[in-house]
Amino acid sequence: MGLALTRLTALALAASALTVHAAIIQVPANTALQASIDAAQPGDTLVLAQGSYQGNIIVNKPLTLQGPSDRQAVLVGEREGRTVWVQAENVQIRHITVSNSGLSLPDMDAGIFLDKPAHNALIEENDILDNLVGVYVWGPHDALVQGNIIVGNKELRLNERGNGVTLWNSPGSRILNNDISWGRDGIFSNTSRDNVFSHNRFTQLRYAVHYMYTNNSEISSNISIGNDIAYALMFSQFLTVRENISINSTHQGLMLNAAQQSTITDNIVDGAEKGVFLYNANFNKIHGNLIQNTQIGVHYTAGSEGNEITDNAFIQNQNQVKYVGTRYLEWSSQGRGNYWSDHSAFDLNGDGIGDTAYRPNGLIEQLVWRAPSARVLLNSPAVSIVRWAQTQFPAILPGGIMDSAPLMRAPENPVWERYKATHDPIH
Numbered sequence: 001m002g003l004a005l006t007r008l009t010a011l012a013l014a015a016s017a018l019t020v021h022a023a024i025i026q027v028p029a030n031t032a033l034q035a036s037i038d039a040a041q042p043g044d045t046l047v048l049a050q051g052s053y054q055g056n057i058i059v060n061k062p063l064t065l066q067g068p069s070d071r072q073a074v075l076v077g078e079r080e081g082r083t084v085w086v087q088a089e090n091v092q093i094r095h096i097t098v099s100n101s102g103l104s105l106p107d108m109d110a111g112i113f114l115d116k117p118a119h120n121a122l123i124e125e126n127d128i129l130d131n132l133v134g135v136y137v138w139g140p141h142d143a144l145v146q147g148n149i150i151v152g153n154k155e156l157r158l159n160e161r162g163n164g165v166t167l168w169n170s171p172g173s174r175i176l177n178n179d180i181s182w183g184r185d186g187i188f189s190n191t192s193r194d195n196v197f198s199h200n201r202f203t204q205l206r207y208a209v210h211y212m213y214t215n216n217s218e219i220s221s222n223i224s225i226g227n228d229i230a231y232a233l234m235f236s237q238f239l240t241v242r243e244n245i246s247i248n249s250t251h252q253g254l255m256l257n258a259a260q261q262s263t264i265t266d267n268i269v270d271g272a273e274k275g276v277f278l279y280n281a282n283f284n285k286i287h288g289n290l291i292q293n294t295q296i297g298v299h300y301t302a303g304s305e306g307n308e309i310t311d312n313a314f315i316q317n318q319n320q321v322k323y324v325g326t327r328y329l330e331w332s333s334q335g336r337g338n339y340w341s342d343h344s345a346f347d348l349n350g351d352g353i354g355d356t357a358y359r360p361n362g363l364i365e366q367l368v369w370r371a372p373s374a375r376v377l378l379n380s381p382a383v384s385i386v387r388w389a390q391t392q393f394p395a396i397l398p399g400g401i402m403d404s405a406p407l408m409r410a411p412e413n414p415v416w417e418r419y420k421a422t423h424d425p426i427h
Contacts, residue, residue: 033057033075048073048096055083055100059091067095071127077101082113083131089119089140093126101131103153105162110136111150114143114170123148130154133162134183137170146176152183158206163188167195175200185210186227193217201225207232208246211239211259219244221415223422226250230269233259242266243415245422249273253291256281264289268415275317278304287311290413296322300329300401308333313410315341321360321401329401337403339410347408354406361400 029051253269345354
């Protein structure tokens with residue numbers, strides 16, 4: 001107890017000392033910003049004027065760099081290395097334009113680089129433009145990156161670009177309310193935990209959000225427009241993925257590759273090759289999502305087990321489900337399944353549940369998935385006979401997905417009004 005009190009007293013005295021000595025220092029444009037940083041005391045605020053400042057700067061003490069509200073204090077890097085390199089905790093950077101970092105991926109070049117000691121950093125309401133990586137969060141805990149406009153280098157090919165935000169081993173860090181475009185990935189997280197990525201907007205990217213080995217984290221209320229994949233969740237577990245929007249993804253809206261024991265709820269995917277792709281993804285709860293206007297609503301493969309898939313709406317997808325396997329998988333729980341726009345069923349007792357089960361993959365579908373050239377036979381009389389036989393003799397069905405309690409109406413989605421108000425017209 002005595003040691004704890006001594007530590008708290010020391011922290012309080014240190015905070016008090018910073019407050020007493022903190023000063024507001026005006027730094028005119030076209031002067032040596034690094035010299036002002038070196039001369040400042042911990043806790044000082046450096047106020048930058050409109051105009052240009054030379055990077056590459058190193059911030060190695062707790063300071064605030066504050067620009068004008070129009071973000072016209074422009075910090076221009078040398079096209080090598082890191083335009084701003086933060087090496088101390090409790091650093092705040094706001095209302096500044098940061099540009100022209102180096103372009104070396106192996107050297108981890110970035111507009112703003114938060115090094116391992118940069119705990120509790122605040123990167124807020126900046127324009128971070130024409131850098132390799134916009135903000136690189138490399139190991140500090142509890143960093144906050146919010147309200148920034150991050151635009152990558154448009155001259156580079158996609159695989160040469162960095163990410164809008166790269167995060168590595170930074171527990172407790174949050175990426176909120178940013179507009180991110182023209183990078184490789186919008187946010188790439190690797191080997192981290194307890195992170196929150198929320199209310200960001202992503203365009204002109206490969207993946208909007210890319211998770212690798214990131215656990216106990218949240219992706220919520222983001223919007224992805226026109227990216228290759230919106231939300232790629234890979235080799236991660238105990239995630240909460242809720243109320244996100246994916247519009248016109250080239251390949252996939254939601255991709256779960258070895259994502260385990262996660263909750264995927266109330267998301268909207270409108271337009272994609274595949275709405276949801278599950279590959280070796282196990283024991284996830286996938287509830288309340290709207291998947292529409294895709295080529296394949298759900299592609300379910302590679303031994304995915306134990307997933308609970310209920311109360312979702314699958315609307316106007318060319319193929320609702322692609323599953324090639326012989327097992328029977330039930331997609332209902334406690335008397336509730338999903339809504340399928342192509343399912344013709346009666347509800348004679350009026351309980352909102354269809355009186356007949358929904359089976360998206362029969363013998364013919366299995367054949368077509370295995371041998372795509374068989375599509376030429378789809379309108380033949382023989383195929384019609386096989387389909388009729390399946391309805392009369394369910395025992396000849398080959399296994400596959402079955403929804404024993406299909407919903408007669410699509411469940412309400414809490415994101416729908418926000419989706420209608422914010423997304424670009426696509427139909």
